[in-house]
Amino acid sequence: MNTSRIFTACHCVLAGAILFSPLAIAQDLEPLPASAAADGDTPEKVELGKKLFFDPRLSATGTVSCNSCHNLMEGGDDSRATSMGVNGLTGPRNAPTVWNSVFQASQFWDGRAETLEEQAKGPMVADVEMGMVGHDQVISRIKEIPGYVDEFAAAFGNGNGVTIENAVKAIAAFERTLITPGSALDRYLAGDTRAMSEAQARGMELFESVGCVECHSGPALNGWHPASDAEFVEFPRYNDLSYTSKYDLETDRGRSKASGDDGDDHHFKVPTLRNITLTAPYLHNGQVPSLDEVCRLMAETQIGVELTDAEVADLVAFMNALQGEFPEITLPRLPVRSGETVIHDSKSFTVGNE
Numbered sequence: 524m525n526t527s528r529i530f531t532a533c534h535c536v537l538a539g540a541i542l543f544s545p546l547a548i549a550q551d552l553e554p555l556p557a558s559a560a561a562d563g564d565t566p567e568k569v570e571l572g573k574k575l576f577f578d579p580r581l582s583a584t585g586t587v588s589c590n591s592c593h594n595l596m597e598g599g600d601d602s603r604a605t606s607m608g609v610n611g612l613t614g615p616r617n618a619p620t621v622w623n624s625v626f627q628a629s630q631f632w633d634g635r636a637e638t639l640e641e642q643a644k645g646p647m648v649a650d651v652e653m654g655m656v657g658h659d660q661v662i663s664r665i666k667e668i669p670g671y672v673d674e675f676a677a678a679f680g681n682g683n684g685v686t687i688e689n690a691v692k693a694i695a696a697f698e699r700t701l702i703t704p705g706s707a708l709d710r711y712l713a714g715d716t717r718a719m720s721e722a723q724a725r726g727m728e729l730f731e732s733v734g735c736v737e738c739h740s741g742p743a744l745n746g747w748h749p750a751s752d753a754e755f756v757e758f759p760r761y762n763d764l765s766y767t768s769k770y771d772l773e774t775d776r777g778r779s780k781a782s783g784d785d786g787d788d789h790h791f792k793v794p795t796l797r798n799i800t801l802t803a804p805y806l807h808n809g810q811v812p813s814l815d816e817v818c819r820l821m822a823e824t825q826i827g828v829e830l831t832d833a834e835v836a837d838l839v840a841f842m843n844a845l846q847g848e849f850p851e852i853t854l855p856r857l858p859v860r861s862g863e864t865v866i867h868d869s870k871s872f873t874v875g876n877e
């Protein structure tokens with residue numbers, strides 16, 4: 524580690540003092556809760572939300588579902604630098620994982636949605652994602668499918684049928700089941716000191732002592748603690764010019780675009796590190812291809828420290844201890860309109876007609 528570090532946060536001192544008590548060092552890290560269900564998340568709502576999540580008919584072309592970009596069969600992302608929606612259109616940002624997204628104070632890289640419900644309204648009508656012209660089009664298409672009309676009534680009560688508010692409530696209820704407790708770190712924090720390897724334990728100590736935990740704290744390692752407000756931090760904080768130009772870190776202005784406040788320029792939400800081994804490439808623009816490189820970059824741009832190769836290896840080992848147990852998900856059968864398609868208007872949604 525470079526000894527001329529700019530950084531003098533208390534974590535270094537603290538970790539030095541309690542170096543021989545790994546469990547004490549882990550004090551800023553917390554186990555992931557075993558459930559995140561909200562009041563009113565009934566099995567009917569969760570099942571309906573799962574169907575909507577997997578249903579590509581909620582997109583203009585009938586080809587793109589939430590799962591296209593948040594693939595639940597793997598990391599809950601799409602493995603791409605930036606996502607591809609209808610008609611091959613690409614957006615400017617990397618798809619974050621939806622696993623454990625309930626454990627964050629705001630949604631999107633710039634936190635422009637406060638809740639999962641509010642977030643879920645966005646992609647259906649984003650022209651580079653699912654491309655519907657408006658929520659009315661989404662709702663009229665769902666209403667054409669009798670099985671859905673029945674399932675909305677069963678989940679929300681008769682007379683409360685198919686509305687966009689109910690659709691996003693169901694999707695959010697399903698998302699609250701997408702949690703992955705039981706990682707090696709969780710078992711370690713529960714007292715099983717053999718749950719992590721030596722390299723992983725060394726990586727955890729370094730994560731604390733070097734100061735990663737200043738931002739990546741709490742159950743999801745994203746600074747979120749129950750009832751905490753959304754926080755955004757400057758990125759890059761120390762303007763390391765080589766990383767900034769190599770990975771195009773100046774273009775996206777982050778939070779300020781959402782808040783309209785210049786003081787938020789280049790501020791971003793601290794992302795979760797749970798299952799981070801499964802969600803390459805990294806950062807808001809997906810420009811960094813590997814986990815070791817993003818750890819090295821973080822140390823320099825956020826802390827002003829240059830890590831040795833051995834330290835990077837230990838940090839990456841620790842990140843491996845953050846992979847949790849995934850609940851089994853069976854693919855839902857989706858209701859159809861008997862003998863008739865509901866994709867009437869895909870021709871009007873071709874590239875060039877946007």
Ligand code: HEC
Nearest residue numbers: 588589592606607608616617618619624630631632646652
């Ligand atoms: C075309 C790809 C695409 C589709 C389809 C898509 N998303 Fe996303 N999703 C993204 C991208 C890219 C972001 C980040 C955008 C940003 O921050 O500006 C995102 C962000 C999110 C987030 C916030 C996660 C976080 O950590 O901040 C959630 C939750 C989410 N999407 C759920 C959904 C749901 C539910 C659907 C379906 C209704 C959906 N997405 C459809 C690409 C997609």
Ligand code: HEC
Nearest residue numbers: 734735738756758791792793794805806807818821822825
């Ligand atoms: C000052 C706050 C801060 C500190 C300290 C910090 N990070 Fe980060 N970290 C962030 C922010 C903000 C991002 C998202 C950056 C962006 O916009 O792409 C991030 C992103 C990451 C990512 C990529 C996540 C993804 O999904 O693409 C990893 C991995 C990571 N940090 C690990 C670390 C490690 C390891 C350390 C310590 C060496 C560290 N961070 C220190 C704030 C911080």
